[in-house]
Amino acid sequence: MKILTLIATASLVATGSLVAFTGSAQAALYTTCVGDGGAVTVSNDLVVPAGKSCTLTGTKVKGTVTVEAGADLVAAGATFNGAVTVGENAYLDLTDTTVKGALTTNSAFGAHVEKSTLKAVDATEGFVYVVDSTLGGAVSSKAGELYVTGSTLNSSLTGENNQYSDVYDSTVKGALTVGGNTLGGVFCASEVYGAATYTGNADTLQIGGEGLLGSCAGASYFGGNLAVTDNTAKSVLDNAIVRGGLTATGNNPVLVVGELARVRGGVTGETAAAGASAARSAKKAAPQDRGADLAEKAAARAAEAKADAHGAGPSRL
Template identity: 75%
Template sequence: MKIRTFVATASLVASGSLVAFTGSAQAALYTTCVGDGGAVTVNGDLVVPAGQSCTLTGTKVKGAVTVQAGADLVASGATLNGGVSVGENAYIDLTDTSVKGALTAQGAFGTHLQGTAVKGAITANQGFLYAVDSTLDGNVRAQSGELYVSGSTVDGSLTGEANQYSDVYDSTVDGKLTVNGNALGGVLCASEVYGDTVYNANSDTLQLGGEGLLGSCSGATYLDGNLAVTDNTATAVLDNAIVRGKLTATNNSPVLQVGELARIRGGITGETTAAGAASAAARSFKAAPQDRGNSLAEKAAERAAEARAEAKAAGATHL
């Protein structure tokens, strides 16, 4: 028989709610957070209840973290020793934070990682995944949303599947990079990929290094493995990049454009054409690549600000 036990906390203050429960006589302690939490240690799991907001500053959570449907978790300088689960229309914003388990977002509004280290795999199904200046040790997969990675290191594979777009800037991917079925294509700029790189069945625009219809990209891109650009209906340009392996460019309409600053070490299979300068008129119909990042940053900042305000209104909580 399950025993629901309330564990009183003597230092619970104001109207905030950081309270602990046990799910059974043998179950690990877990804590619900509604409001502002500070530099305390949560010995078990932490749950942000549905529709509520929690902010954590310098907090250590020894167990798993669950952000329930419609809830918000904004954490800075936190240490999360377990996995993190983010529910439908929920939001998680982690700055200078360490996550030692996997991070899974299912139908979430979005996931924002800034200066954050995640040891486990990251899976985002719907919503955006926006990672800046972060270290991601596991495989990263974003599907049916938006993917933007900048100034980051991915030790595993990086996959953008059926997103609006998948953009990678100034980042290192130690595993395979796969961008498949993105409606607005993607950008690969000033980055290094040490596994194979695959762009397949994308639409609109693909800018793989160098100048393109999406704008300017300073810095060269290095692809240590093979590059496959196949079955795309996107305008695709490869330039200012070194491909150490072979390039496969088949069934693209229009055909892949290869600029004069592209170096293909392993030869070319398929059809390519020389890249021409993008006209000013063409550029005027496209957002510059940083605009997508700015748009996501604004979206994340707005949701985080709302979450902080709601947490503040709920009150400060100390253990």
Template identity: 75%
Template sequence: MKIRVFIATASLVASGGLVAFAGSAQAALYTVCVGDGGAVTVNGDLVVPAGESCTLTGTKVKGSVTVQAGADLVAADATFNGAVNVGQDGYLDLTDTAVKGALTTQAAFGAHLQNSSVKAGITATDGFVYAVDSTLGGTVRATTGELYVSGSSLSGALTGERNLYTDVYDSTVKGALTVSGNSLGGVLCASEVEGKAVYKNNSDTLQLGGDGLLGSCAGATYFGGDVAVTDNTATVVLDNAIVRGGLTATGNTPALRVGPLARVRGAITGETTAAASAARSAKAAPQDRGGDLAKKAAHRAEEARADAHEAGDSGL
């Protein structure tokens, strides 16, 4: 039986702040963060313990970052060289922060990225992913949650599967875009998709470019490849969009509606109907999804900051 002896690194110890531990039976160095941390370098991994809150400003973590169940991590101007993992009901809030590894959330409350980057992809199951003005590398995949991307650049594929919705505004997706099984459909607004776009088995409403049933959208949408809209029970409108490939529209109830500002360069397969000018037919949006997520994220972040401040300042 191995006995693990933990030795606190004195230079990082502070009440309620950052505490680094090195195990004699384990070579890795890791740091526990409870409270407020500043512009220091963490040479190993960083852990936010279950149910605790940590705020970081200007911090660099050379290892991985783990946000345990029910914990919160709010970081600004930080750099994480490794992967970031968020547990059940955990929350991650990043502003002006670079993640050089992958971001994984599992049944988390959510992840909010603002002016941040994730180099090696995002995998999220349950909870929300809310990315604004961010740079996302690798593959971004969100399942059974909420996915909202705005003003962002994605170098790989984007997949929203069995979410409430998958909404993409003013963004560039250099890989494929797949939206499937979303119960409230999705929006693609003033964006560019360079790979193939697939919308299948969605319900409620799909607004692909232009003004539409979910509200106003200024700016055209560009599809660099083929677009497949299949087997949806959603009301689907394609307008103010250029499709450089072909369009497949089969198995949709009702049929895909194509507006007067839509241009399809390739062949059209399946059933489509003409839609009136979206500007005349648009209904008021039932909710501002981005606004709702912003409020949800801001409330959790505010609570996390208060809890971290109460735990104490690391003095670093």
């Protein structure tokens, strides 16, 4: 593996293999990763150059991590003390990894986080696929795909103008906001303790209960108010407890409330009872859980990244 430590500054003077600074210029010290990295400590920032691939196993990075445009970073058992930034069409894959700073992606291919601990996540375009992880800060996904399963989010979760925003078997301790998703969203066997809002979504909203977008045997819980408003999606609320009030206004078609839904507060707006024929159709239809497709997409990109990294040679960290 080729790991290079570089120094960038406005004014440099080189003597042999050493680089010195002139005046009061400040250095930006970083390590470039291309290939396979092992259980070492990188004491400064780490950069995966554009179009290159890097794998890290048991590596600790004390500074920030940057995955440049078209690059790939696959990390397992790693610790990143700083922020992580993922560029255009770049890919990030984390397993059993701790990120102590914020994760930011901008027009990335995607980010797959599994059995990991992160703080805040801010993603614009690309997918965010979170599995069996803990996220300490706010999670926001815009204009991409959002899928969270088996995870605990200690703050808010927002999915805006995505293709879809799906939450399975997870706990959201802050607010949940799903707005403007072209393929709607799923909330299944999960809990949210802040206010929950679904607005301006199209296609299908499956809020608790069984449905066409996935099998959902467990009940869901909304600790605050639930607002389902101004959606053109086919929206169903079922097998869920809403501790606060339910607002269902401006939906076309109107929100369908199943027989297993319990709203403790008042109901504002228009709802409809689930028909027997609709319930039978949902049970007969094959579930279309979008997680399987997303897992396949992530696995394919990760496999390519690992092959490219291995081809770059063994670690010389």
